[in-house]
Amino acid sequence: MTKIALVVSDVDGTLVTHDKRLTDKAKAAVKKLEDNGIAFTVTSSRPPVGMRFLIDPLGITLPIGPFNGSSIVDGNLKPITQHLIGEAAAAKSIAVLDKYDVDVWIFTNDEWVIKRDDGKYVPHERDTIQHAPLMVDDFTPYLAKACKIVGASPDFPLLERCEAEMQQVLGDSAVAVRSQHYYLDVTPPAQSKGTFVKAMAERLGISLDAIATVGDMQNDLPMFAVSGMSIAMGNATDAVKSKATDVTTSNEDEGFAGAVELVLKRNAGQ
Template identity: 65%
Template sequence: MTRIQLVISDVDGTLVTTDKRLTDRARDAVSRLEASGVGFTLTSSRPPVGMRMYSDPLGITLPLGPFNGSSIVTPTLDVLEQHLIPDSAATISIELFERSGIDIWLFTNDNWYIRRDDGKYVVHEERTIRFSPTMAEDLTPFAGKACKIVGVSADFALLKRCEPELQAALGDRALAVRSQDYYLDVTPPGRSKGTFVATMAERLGIAADAIATIGDMQNDLPMFGVSGLPIAMGNAADDIKQQAAHVTGRNDDDGFAAAIDFILEHNARVGG
């Protein structure tokens, strides 16, 4: 067994509760982890601005991986790496979402554009990332700066069907994966939470086997595939759990803190 030297966690459905709270047990778990000499950071489908409300109180000093790891920023949100969706992929995604009757959002590094306020998910996202969108009838002028395009729908089955269809249409020009049952994210090609894990391993000079990852959704699977200790949340779907080495409790039952306990116990067994 390899001693874990870094933990990378997803945010929504993992680090925080359903109502987006960072619990006292979660804060304490991160403090204990870092006191043991293990690093900690976050990766998420969120834009950079939507991560700082958790990275600041946790005292994170390592780079963060917003937009499903396709960008890398410092804890003060200075850009270290940024990758954009190619114009052709942006066009394909927007056209497929339009044909399917799916709402479309477009995120640049520092803005969030919507075409209409659905009264539900826009409000939910605004509350989640603590940032207000900009209305735009036409998203085309912003396509050249797109870090993420999101298809949004309350029809979860529709988004699930759309996911492989859109990925097939995109080919290797972009990645299409659901970050929530109601969000289908399009992000830059060749970049994922898995590449964020690899980049962090290189930055810190450690093996990927020495990294533990914690997540709950399809967009977390790339980091599960390259990390030494992938941990699924209890609220994850069965197909996500099957790809993990360990399943912890639900996010609303302090499953994140329990996952950190498991990692510390793992290191105690390994020694050092």
């Protein structure tokens, strides 16, 4: 087997705990990767600003992949590569979300745009990404700039049904997948965490077999599919675990640090 030269990790449900903490063991695990000559970066459904808190504590020097990898930004959160959903697909997405009566948010590269601030997950998102939303009466001016559209709902089965209809309505014009049980993300077409992993392989001049990926949700499956080693968190569903080469413990039980140990064990066995 090829030695792992790069680890790409999801953030929520993977690298951080349920209450969005980056533990000392997670920090030490990333340092252990560095000490063993293994590069590290992150990709997430979060906007760029929501990933800033990781860069300095983890010493990340490679580009990171916000918006489910459909954008690539540098350490100053400036876009290196950026894809947009497209105005027509954005409008269709909002129409489907409105039909299911879920909260609708639009993310551009710089702004989180909402129409109401009493949605159940608005405080949660504000605390998670450490950025305040922009309240507007009309989404129209932001459709052409949309990097991600989110439908948020505490009704998980309803959001799952919405996901299925959204995928049917959008077809190949955009990607629709839940990043959490309560968030349905719409992102640009033909872009995913898998395309981000491929971009990192090309940037570093390494094979995809030399990359390990770590995640917990359906939106992590595209990077599992292209990497030489894929590690599902213990808190992932059985469906996600079935697509991984390895499984670690949950994000509440230092599962990311456990994933790093699996990577180092694999390399030691070469």
